[in-house]
Amino acid sequence: MIEVNHLSKRYGGQVAVDTVSFRCEPGTITGFLGPNGAGKSTTLRMICGLTPPTSGEALVCGVPYRSMGNPGRQVGVLLDASAQHTGRTGREVLALSAQVLGIGAARVEELLDLVGLAGPxxxxxxxxxxxxxxxxxxxxxxxxxxxxxxxxxxxANGLDPEGIRWMRRLLREHAARGGTVLLSSHLLSEVERTADRLVVIARGRVVGQGGRDELVAAGDDLEEEFLRLTGQRYTLEEVDQ
Ligand SMILES: Nc1ncnc2c1ncn2[C@@H]1O[C@H](COP(=O)(O)OP(=O)(O)OP(=O)(O)O)[C@@H](O)[C@H]1O
Structure with missing residues (x-):
């Protein structure tokens, strides 16, 4: 369970995240969707305690991330895949973290296999x-x-179509076991088939949330609605100006 309550982040005079609230329930996948610079990463960083909020709070499993005893056992975080230590092998990266978390080597091999990185x-x-x-x-x-x-x-950044499908299945299975998933994307096409619920953010504010059907206004499709909500859909007159 993730609860985000009136979370805001200000950098100097700029508001990056503005009183954002939403909940992610166990057994569901929530897609956190918004254009570049909308405030997705800042919100996720606040949820996992890496960025202190200016106001508001985020609770994971009922408590702030920073007050968890062994957070790695309760919350799995992927923020920036390109930030990994490049001098280590994939196995070493996992083995080191496994040691810190008190997890046996067998789990490392199991995961390498699961994500398709076993062998060479x-x-x-x-x-x-x-x-x-x-x-x-x-x-x-x-x-x-x-x-x-x-x-x-x-x-899904950098994954090929087969990889995206693989990840979708993995996350669905996690949710089916009662897990809670929050994944961000700037592309509707990536999350629309994966997520049960969508939280749409633009310019730091939540501009829409709910199930697919709740978000789609009568007669429109989800893409149209996403572009409208995030202010990316311009009329021909606006483009001409
Ligand atoms: N450390 C920082 N200092 C100043 N401004 C920041 C900082 N981090 C983020 N911002 C600003 O906050 C806003 C939201 O950024 P954020 O990275 O959260 O957006 P995003 O939705 O994750 O975008 P993207 O899809 O491009 O990653 C942007 O205007 C960004 O420039």
Missing amino acids: AARKRVRGYSLGMRQRLGIAHALLGEPEVLLLDEP
């Missing part, structure tokens, strides 16, 4: 990984402690 890929240094491979490693890293909650920022 596991022995390769991360600097030689494609972005898709880094995302897979990041997903394995998030799953390491068998957490209930998954917090994933743009996890």
Whole structure:
């Protein structure tokens, strides 16, 4: 369970996140959707305690992330797959975190297999990984402690169509086991088939949330509604100006 209550973040005079509130229930996938610069990453960073909010609060499993004893066992986080240590092999990256979390080596092998990085890929240094491979490693890293909650920022970046399908299945299975998933994206096409609920953010504010059907106004399709909500859909007259 994730509860975000009136969360705001201000950088100097700029409001990056403006009184954002939503809930992610166990057994569901929530898509956090918005154009570039909308405030998605800042919100996710506040949820997992990396960025202090200016006001408001975020609770994960009922408590602030920073007050969890062993957060890796409850929350799996993937924020920036390209930020991994490039001098280590994929296996070393997972093995080091497994040690910190008190998890056995067998789980590392299980995850390498699950994300398609077993064999030679596991022995390769991360600097030689494609972005898709880094995302897979990041997903394995998030799953390491068998957490209930998954917090994933743009996890589909760099994945090919087969990879996106694979990830969709993985997240669906996680939710089916009672897990809570929050994943962000700037592309509606990536999350629309994965998520049960959507939270749409633009210019730091939530501009729409609910199930697919709730978001679609009569006669419109979801893409039209997303573009309208986020102010990316211009009339021909506006484009001409
Ligand atoms: N550390 C920071 N200092 C100043 N401004 C910041 C900082 N981090 C984010 N911002 C600003 O806050 C706003 C929201 O950024 P954020 O990265 O949260 O958006 P996003 O929705 O994740 O975008 P993208 O899809 O491009 O990653 C942007 O205008 C960004 O420039």
